Amino acid sequence: MDLEKTVAIDVHVHAEVSCTDPEDPVMGKFFDAASAYFKAPRQRPTMQETIDYYRKQNMAFCLFTVDCEAGLGAKRIRNEEIADLANANSDVVIPFASIDPHKGKMGAREARDLIENYGVKGFKFHPPMQNCDPGDRIAYPIYEVIAEYGLPAIFHTGHSGMGTGLRGGGGVKLKYGQPMLVDEIAADFPDIDFILAHPSWPWTDESLSMALHKANVYIDLSGWSPKYFPEQIIRYANTQLSHKMLFGSDFPLIRPDAWIEAAKKVGFRDEVMPGILKDNAAKLLGLVKA
Template identity: 80%
Template structure:
């Protein structure tokens, strides 16, 4: 049963599936989970996908679910995109399958992307170039982008500071420079039919994301990874004015609970007429649900 927009109160575009239902937690990834849980003051135990689905169904919040493929960047085994897609498709009243493919996989990654779209109903993609240790506009990843662009699907690009690696020795070996939003600008130009969602408020480069969303018709911003009470004033300002149709609700679950994010969002100065767009309507358009 496809998502009935009249029966949900919000769409969370940023939800992580961090552990497989079948395989044990990867020990390399586990070290990053330890540090991220301490940084976010979040529970260490990672919920499995069926539990995530029930949490969101109970709250009447539809959501995009994905892993992060950083097999080349940090050497952690990824959760299978196919496992996520199959489970999401069995719960398509609430769950939207996204996939993550390490850009280093190039043409083989493009083959996987096409298969996931055509045969497993994947509706979008997630890139985390800090964890993948590669520039967003590296030509190595362009074959994957070409497939996403061909199908006119959205792709989420991590931007700004990374909770993953924070507090670890040498930041866990990950480089924050790949999270600068302007590094995605070439991708937005070269693939105008790919809807690019810049994830997080992009601190310390907040204004770059706002500029890109204002300038490019295919660039949007998800507000995940931070409680709204910590947003910079210009985020609220632009969400209430020129970018009111470009801002999307995202939580970064399991590190931030969606209801906690939504409760905070009602207290920070978003206009009453703007909140429905942020919570649901803008994402519905980007995801092709409306």
């Protein structure tokens, strides 16, 4: 990866179409609802189409699925498939994996294999979709492996477009997206860098407090157009947390170029934008020395 030529690093990109398997019908209803909520096209790009798109944008990105097989009964895209494709396109793609916390010790075995044999560089958790409190001890064996290798972990926080508008939210429980539920594991696992995804509304201030309090807690700004950000996000990004804010889009639901254009108009200071768009993530992901 040529960081000099890379204009941004998007830390939040979803793989939603397998190269080999058909779309899972359980996930399909959530894709329907999310497309309506975000006013985004229902047809999802393939992983190769995503890679081609980001390469044209001169952007790098973290690619992952969401494993909610135990939580929702939805078949996941295989982590190995994502990692293989990412490694074949390492000029732009950074492979992340997702393991449903309910898999416990078997999940820990999978995590170790993905790190050692597939070059996975981080992990993604979505507690509402996985129907699991992130601090549940069942997940600790997986966290222990992540901590052993000193890798980052992204946790969905705040409202979820997945399930929005469905009866009962499709069974998704928003309470598991409360950022403070991650605080205990951030304290218990100081060797993991925790990335709190999204502005975390309606608990935005919890994420800001945690990022201020713990050196190993960061915030990615994905899932919302910047024009809708709570004002305190802009204020802290411009001051005390300028080194903790990371660019993320939530592609394919939000395009990274559209996010960046909106970000130019909401009050981010010129001197903090390079950190948000690339430099902070490059350090966090070990692409450059901190």
